[in-house]
Amino acid sequence: MTSIEKTMKFEIKHHDAAGRIGRLITDHGSITTPVLLPVINPNKMSITPQMMKERFGVQAVITNSYIIYQHQKLHDKALAEGVHALIDFDGPIMTDSGTFQSYMYGEIEMDPLTIVRFQRDIGTDIGTILDIFSTPDQTKEEAEEAVDTTIERAEISIPEKKEMNLACPVQGSVYPSLRTYCAKKLGNLDADMHPIGGVVPLMENQEYKDLIEVILASKKGLPVNRPVHLFGAGHPLIFPLAAALGCDIFDSSAYIKYAKQNRMIFPWGTEKIDDLYELPCSCPVCSTSSLSELKSLSKKKREQKIAEHNLYVSMSELRKVRNAIMQGRLWELVEQRASANPFLQDAIHELHKLNHVKWLEQFEPVRKTRGLFYTGIHTVHQPFFYRLHHRLVQWFDQSSSTLIVLPETEKPFSKAYADDIYKISMEYPNTDIIVDTVIGPVPLVLDEMYPFAQYIFPEVLDEETKRIRKKRWDKCVKHKDLIEWGKKPIVTDLTNEEGNIIQKNLDEKRVKSVAHMQFGSDISSVLFNGDISLVKSKKTLKIRNVFVDGKHVVSMRASDGLFTLKLDGGKKIHDKSSIPRFRVTIEDDAVPFVKEGKSVFSKFVSSVDDQLRPYDECIVVSKDDEFLAIGQCLLSPVEMSGFQFGQAVKIREHIGVN
Numbered sequence: 001m002t003s004i005e006k007t008m009k010f011e012i013k014h015h016d017a018a019g020r021i022g023r024l025i026t027d028h029g030s031i032t033t034p035v036l037l038p039v040i041n042p043n044k045m046s047i048t049p050q051m052m053k054e055r056f057g058v059q060a061v062i063t064n065s066y067i068i069y070q071h072q073k074l075h076d077k078a079l080a081e082g083v084h085a086l087i088d089f090d091g092p093i094m095t096d097s098g099t100f101q102s103y104m105y106g107e108i109e110m111d112p113l114t115i116v117r118f119q120r121d122i123g124t125d126i127g128t129i130l131d132i133f134s135t136p137d138q139t140k141e142e143a144e145e146a147v148d149t150t151i152e153r154a155e156i157s158i159p160e161k162k163e164m165n166l167a168c169p170v171q172g173s174v175y176p177s178l179r180t181y182c183a184k185k186l187g188n189l190d191a192d193m194h195p196i197g198g199v200v201p202l203m204e205n206q207e208y209k210d211l212i213e214v215i216l217a218s219k220k221g222l223p224v225n226r227p228v229h230l231f232g233a234g235h236p237l238i239f240p241l242a243a244a245l246g247c248d249i250f251d252s253s254a255y256i257k258y259a260k261q262n263r264m265i266f267p268w269g270t271e272k273i274d275d276l277y278e279l280p281c282s283c284p285v286c287s288t289s290s291l292s293e294l295k296s297l298s299k300k301k302r303e304q305k306i307a308e309h310n311l312y313v314s315m316s317e318l319r320k321v322r323n324a325i326m327q328g329r330l331w332e333l334v335e336q337r338a339s340a341n342p343f344l345q346d347a348i349h350e351l352h353k354l355n356h357v358k359w360l361e362q363f364e365p366v367r368k369t370r371g372l373f374y375t376g377i378h379t380v381h382q383p384f385f386y387r388l389h390h391r392l393v394q395w396f397d398q399s400s401s402t403l404i405v406l407p408e409t410e411k412p413f414s415k416a417y418a419d420d421i422y423k424i425s426m427e428y429p430n431t432d433i434i435v436d437t438v439i440g441p442v443p444l445v446l447d448e449m450y451p452f453a454q455y456i457f458p459e460v461l462d463e464e465t466k467r468i469r470k471k472r473w474d475k476c477v478k479h480k481d482l483i484e485w486g487k488k489p490i491v492t493d494l495t496n497e498e499g500n501i502i503q504k505n506l507d508e509k510r511v512k513s514v515a516h517m518q519f520g521s522d523i524s525s526v527l528f529n530g531d532i533s534l535v536k537s538k539k540t541l542k543i544r545n546v547f548v549d550g551k552h553v554v555s556m557r558a559s560d561g562l563f564t565l566k567l568d569g570g571k572k573i574h575d576k577s578s579i580p581r582f583r584v585t586i587e588d589d590a591v592p593f594v595k596e597g598k599s600v601f602s603k604f605v606s607s608v609d610d611q612l613r614p615y616d617e618c619i620v621v622s623k624d625d626e627f628l629a630i631g632q633c634l635l636s637p638v639e640m641s642g643f644q645f646g647q648a649v650k651i652r653e654h655i656g657v658n
């Protein structure tokens, strides 16, 4: 790895699924990812790049350096005035190198170093090496050869890049182990970005199952801090899923290619204009002309209009993807889009595999600002639910031998069942109460914690959700005696002394149980070791602040029932736990800044507890384990360690400089 200055600046701003809102900085401006780069043919620009920027919100474009190199006029102008002047665009420009041409039209005559130097000399922001396109029908031996040559070419090309950013594509056909191998090898080189190459045939044939295996195998091998480009992915149908798996960049020649075939792109697929009865779209093209008007245009004008529609729709889908990441709804969007396409449905099914879920889970935020919405048979398989049930099984206290089971009712359950809870607690002291819900068993004391008060599922369940519900029940509930509590009218005096004691016990149990689920049982037991007292909201009666031996250790957020750590709580955890648990450890240079309350930047992170997740609470320590601050993780542990730019931990409270 060379100096930071030579690496392309890329940072993560927000997270959902393994998808990310990133900021990519080039000499011609910054790009917010996930992003679509429309393909510009320098010989024929039906929509000019400048128009794309002004009318379509295009942030950056991609053009082909091989075509520019081959045409004398373009070649000379690009060398004399630069590629930005050549296509009249002042934003970031990426170029590819002829690899796809060699796949389409057979071997091309081009020296791999010449084309890299040419891209550098015409001032491209992101150039691409001349890699070898490996097709899905190759034998493993053929694919290995393509991978070896690609790695060799990356090695000799990188010293030529100078100030240019260089993209080195991952090849390896449909062989996951080969993809991961290639990704790791390229990841060790000083490349700036990694396209996943050779996937166009998979997308053309709707082989999305193979496509996601290829994406995941490549992602698993690549350094987490480099932007990943799904090369040739230009159909909006695939954007949400590919973004959820961590693809940051897409490129589209589809908008123009399909227009030439009279085909219109929609988020759910592609339609020939002859098969349409109306224009089912509200883009500027479709809202100002009718289908018959579109059909009656000359071939050239019609192509132009359809290309514009296709680009509007594609750009709009990327905005939906970015919006879904910000709202924590990316899986929802993925499932909605997949419901329109059986091949995508099968692809998402692959994500249920344990090794994929485990990989995805590490990037999944611990809380979202919106409820968890059911969108179909895949919802219960989302990494968030996997984590939830894993933690319930691993961390949740099941020390009592009997269990009272209540049927699902209005949320929060403890409010709806207030009368029953007192009656149960008097009849069966020390017994746990669990609610049998559509998402599996929910301990009553966790009913205000995200997402147990925020999931929204339909009353009628599909068979897959029912199957998983039963499976999770069997795994979580190990008690010997289950007592099903019928809903009977009960009259209880809630204000008497006995009632107060019951409430106090329940509150303490709630505090410890939420901490078990949120922080882990080890952290929960050190944090609440002592005399617990609570401050509750007079209005809602919800727990607000928790004190242990008179010290304020955590507060409970009303919005999602999760704890925020206080400085005294952080100190307690630090005193009673050992390295690296619950810690983000930082380099000495950053210690004075963090003591003053400044955020922790990724490049100063020295190590991280690998059990932490995005938006988890954490403590920040120096390399000698001096306690400095408490805060909130913004990234997953691999990202905090891997990124050189951007924030890793937002500090909430700090010890101060003295």
Ligand SMILES: [Zn+2]
Pocket: 281, 282, 283, 284, 285, 286, 287, 309, 312
């Ligand atoms: Zn339209």
